[in-house]
Amino acid sequence: MRASRHDAALQRSPDGLQREPTLNAIDTTHHAHAANVAALRDEVLSRLTYTVGKDSATASPRDWFVATALATRDRVVESWLASTKRNYREDRRRVYYLSLEFLIGRLLIDTLANLGLTGAMRDALGELGVDLDKLREVEPDAALGNGGLGRLAACFMDSMATLEIAAVGYGIRYDHGLFRQTIKDGWQHEYPEDWLSFGNSWQFPRPEITYDVGFGGHVESARLTDGMLAHVWRPGETIVAVAYDTPVVGWRGKHVNTLRLWSARALDPLRLDAFNQGDHVGALTEQVRAEAISKVLYPSDSTPAGQELRLRQEYFFVSASLQDLIRRHMKQTGDIAKLAGKNAIQLNDTHPAIGVAELMRLLVDVYGVDWKEAWKITQATFSYTNHTLLPEALETWPVWLMEKLLPRHMQIIYLINAMHLDGLREQGVKDAGVLSSVSLIDEHNGRHVRMGHLAFLGSHKVNGVSALHSELVKETVFKDFHRLYPDRIVNKTNGVTFRRWLLEANPALSRLLAETIGAAVFDDPERLVDLEAFADDPTFQQRYAAAKRENKERLAARIFDSVGVRVDPNALFDVQIKRIHEYKRQLLNVLEAVALYLDIKSQPSRDFVPRVKIFAGKAAASYHQAKLIIKLANDVARIVNADPETRGLLKVVFLPNYNVSLAETIIPAADLSEQISTAGMEASGTGNMKFALNGALTIGTLDGANVEIRERVGDDNIFIFGLTAQEVEESRARGIDARETIAASPRLTETLAAISSGLFSPDDRHRYAQLVDTLTYYDHFLVTKDFDSYCEAQRKADARWRDQKAWRRSCILNTARVAWFSSDRTIREYAEEIWKV
Template identity: 90%
Template sequence: MNAITPPDHAATVAALKEEVLHRLTFTICKDAATASPRDWFVATALAARDRVVESWLASTKRNYSEDRRRVYYLSLEFLIGRLLIDTLTNLGLTAAMRDALAELGVDLEKRRDVEPDAALGNGGLGRLAACFMDSMATLEIAACGYGIRYDHGLFRQTIKDGWQHEYPEDWLSFGNPWEFPRPEITYDIGFGGHVETTRLPDGAAAHVWRPGETIVAVAYDTPVVGWHGKHVNTLRLWSARALDPLRLDAFNQGDHVGALTEQVRAEAISKILYPSDATPAGQELRLRQEYFFVSASLQDLIRRHMKQTGDITKLAEKTAIQLNDTHPAIGVAELMRLLVDVHGVEWKEAWKITQATFAYTNHTLLPEALETWPVWLMEKLLPRHMQIIYLINAMHLDGLREKGVADSGVLSSVSLIDEHNGRHVRMGHLAFLGSHKVNGVSALHSELVKETVFKDFHRLYPDRIVNKTNGVTFRRWLLEANPPLSRLLAETIGTSVFDDATLLNKLEAFADDPDFQSRFAAAKRENKERLAVKIFESVGVRVDPDALFDAQIKRIHEYKRQLLNVLEAVALYLDIKSQPSRDFVPRVKIFAGKAAASYHQAKLIIKLANDVASIVNADAATRDLLKIVFLPNYNVSLAEVIIPAADLSEQISTAGMEASGTGNMKFALNGALTIGTLDGANVEIQEHVGDDNIFIFGLTAQQVAESRARGIDARETIAASPRLAEALQAVASGMFSPDDPHRYAQLVDTLTYYDHFLITKDFDSYCNTQRKVDARWRDQKAWRRSAILNTARVAWFSSDRTIREYAEEIWKVEV
């Protein structure tokens, strides 16, 4: 499916064929007879990239010539996935490239599979950043994304005997055809050392930071192509290098390993995403990562600003910086350092510029995810920044006292320094205070931000917190991930729907049309057949495409409650075995997601899911009515196979704990019905698709808070639910772990006595709602109608809409 076709298809095919062969010959030094599959992929990618460059250069030139206000998006993650089909789709060249390669005896789809996923993120945070970059380019906003060029990303997940094992991602092993190294663009990044205080001629104090260690940040640029290729922005990623990569004196003295110590220490910064912070060394590396990319990015954007205006005091007039979560929050102190220490701006004016420039997106209400850093570590690594933070805090608290805020509890809660359990710098507080706007990412989440983590801040600054509900790039999740549905949409309501997602509402007129329902179901089945092949290739389990495909794909975390899903599967399995004459709906439960390497409980849940799957899938008594699969190494490419094939979308987090979710939007767009709690963007999805086209269960956020206040001992709840008690007993007794009968005893004990995520409270409601899902599935006409209405009514969740709101209300740029 290709929504836009060049005016002369034959001429474009001929030109692309020539360009691919040219790249194959003169860049890769191969001919068609000896080229490997990867050679063909690289040649195709480079030919596509060449088509981007002219528009990229023109976009950059236009940004300067029109003196445009620029947006900089700082994020520790950019989960951009594969770029070959994405670039061709946005250029309108997919069909032409497919035909050009076919004439050369090459299959474009097979070349697509050769490309590794860019290992630049982990989950929703990184995928959101990628969607936003796409929409900023599509809306022709002058924007640049900044992050880290990880050599190995998070980790490659394998499942051995049901356990997660982590291995380095090797996505850069053979190079990256999409990036442009910029060895001429480097910045020195300092760590440690000391601060000297001197006096200026007017008597004012000046501070000079003398770092004890300096690391070099080197730029790598990737073009981000907007829809129709009219505008191209830049994703600039930083790689760490040692100032002196080899101590030649040590090497010549025989210390061949020691001679490389500085290089290894420096390059560790850009090796992996989210190094474990379970040790002091891990904590230090994380802070080094965050400061490294933030400092390089701020130095770079100031250089660009000075080139454009020559006046540092106009930074806020020409620049908007968005902090994606607390990871780049150190940027507030770094910008103050650059303005005051480097550019000589007076403190009060520098603070005014800083607040007017920054905005901060909060993504979580979890205390452990709102970063804090020990003061001792900040003083060791960033001594000047610690001084600046102290001064920001003192002036902030003094200002509140002057306004009559005398409550010591309030002052303590809004202080940048947490004095409890060891002194820590609260990075969320720093981001809030240093920004002119703070946004949540769904209506419910934004209200909870006001009521919980920033409750006192909100009372003091009532206009600062706003809502910007997340969105997803429809074009990728339809045109690239779901060609069958895209073809049907184009034939039914026209290709203009890919230009304007709001046109999806035209599908409502076809929701009850039997012929359209059949064609919609046929598109879904085509995707389910593709996923069934993928499942067999990945885990060796055969599944029936006519069964209900029930998917929960996301980071493994206790609050996302994969355990609730597994326990319901256990209860269903026990029902199937004990009630052989009952009419059960055939169901395939699909899990995917990574657990943090140091998160034992999450890894145990993965093991449980796989143990349950092993027993259930091998039991002839289930008569294939229930299959369970855990697909390893979840990434964007795997999501692009699962999401179009899913019938049911599991969004079952404990209410009040999921900020938004974006997988829920992708599933609904692709015609899956949601089963979920009233959490995150589920609330708004329900409002848009209608109560009859979504399955809501469980406690509300308010009820969760009230229930926790009464206590989280679950013994009474379990005793009142025979199905839950039976399922827990089966798990605890070793039914699913005969090799180690006590493997899950502690997990069940924890759930019994300390059910913080209220799995037991929501279990019966969840099971009962799953039976409502079964009833709807049996009425295929009603199911198809609801699925069509989900696709038709979720246009509001386009990232184009979200970015338009950011642009108009936060960044103040024209779109």
């Protein structure tokens, strides 16, 4: 990936900073580059004229973006078709990745980089008077996910294409995604995300690819001539799933896979009889009900209607996906019995777990496969990734709701469960407690179907996503299952795509790496280890720091534009960006900010390290406590940032509407990465990997992949604090009343007193009384237990920061030692050990 001479010139980006483009192509000669530039220029102009319907004199930035995106997409299609033909020609085993989220972010720069056309496109647009970096800002983020789960799915799709694995990702084409977050007077407000309002230049509508998805109705039974009992499901409602395809380009464009997303439509979009009778609204009822399925991600399940919609969503996309892959399989082989040999289906969390029952229904009811053979095929086809130990995230559905919406599936689940439990009894398992714990039906507190259990039982492999998490899965949520099936649970530690999170997000550092250890590092991340030789080199340290400074200046400009707060790029940028949740403990971070603020005010002569605390993340719309934490962070920011006594030593910032593009600006600029979840509760994390790759030092608990990051970067290059997972369980067993803990910590006592007194909420002095009471009497997430240890770790970070040579050395070693956390490595492990492709 050698930079051409055309990319040597510095160009000014939209934020006004000087940056040298580094997402340069694989151009091997000046002649090849010049030819690409000329061709791309003509292709963009052609698309602008004949697709957008504008000329260069009247085109808006969005018009130029659409023309550029379509010209880029055109370059993908030939390879996409060739990859598909190769899959059929070579009769390759396919991988199907079923996920409710695909947080793919912006695709223009990503696609150009993987095609090796960034430099050529930059020059082509330059000749037309258009800045590629400005077009990058025009593109909306695809609102197809929420957080780590969706971003992981996007990284995995990238890596599967890069490793030339025949794969299709299946999900839902959400009209509005999760929600667009705004902050008004410190409170989170949710609005529809309008990412599709100007269309989607990357997708290919496939109106000819549709599948009927049924709900409700009843099941009819009849005896066949051979005496077997057959079941026919007569749905009371049918929704149509319509396919939309997005090509996923692998590195250097050698292979292209497909992300197929489903949109919901009514069988009849308009009841003409009702319309003609004057019921113009009622005539659209069926259409509105159908299209609600693909309107938003994670509709609130606080009402029965919301809960039903979530189940409808999950079954809708799973049923359409299974029908689609079986159609493809039958087209290729004509033999349903070969399904497991030719296809591997990965369930990304419990959301698609209903697929186990759906595949059994299709095999038994539609294709006439014997039950035992169908179950053998199902288990051999499915594998399941568990992402959480949180009970609320291990989905369960009320039996009454399942019987109402999916009556045939409920019958199938009952039969799977009966045969499962009968088999265990025949093997000598008599303990009623064990049989109850591994039953698919939870008989306590109302009867529920345990979707995690269904996914486990219907899969040949179940994996956790970090070494610690996988062990906890064996010891907690699937403890009895693991004893019964000891070879089923394996570990596959998550990874991230370095192409997106280093090459694209951090051009300054990427340029430095290419010049120092060679551009081949972007083909083989293992070469990052060569950077260790430069960790103590003063000249390299200065250049490394200069790259970080460039990123911090860009983020500082973004912060000012977004929230009007001026921050000093010379300060330590202390960053926590992720979904707002009590177990992720943004509250612990806010408490430390308050404690630091009080110290600055009471000790004006002390030498403090200037620090900017940066938060971003969304709270679920119905999650009151998480939204209150957002409000507290903003209230603290308002008071701290306006207090002249802080003398600029502390700033607090909450950036609204966190998404992939915002992360791409924040992560390269971070100095300190906050990974401070309660030990044993974060399955893995992937933000921790992205930060370490970009040279931020981690402050964190021994939770999730933090454990493995510490093993690789070394104890001296990470700040670990707090209770271990085992100590968390022991502490909870002793009780979660924190009064003694608070009383034993003068600093924590002072901090909580300041918050509860209304210091940060003068307009409502009782606003945080309930929050402080919860910490005091019911500290389930052990914020108070870890507070003093966390503050001590922060002061260690301050000490390291004061020795800039030591700080830079640790940053360089973080970048050098995290190659193992590439999603390419993760996918190789899946491919070899689970999917057998």
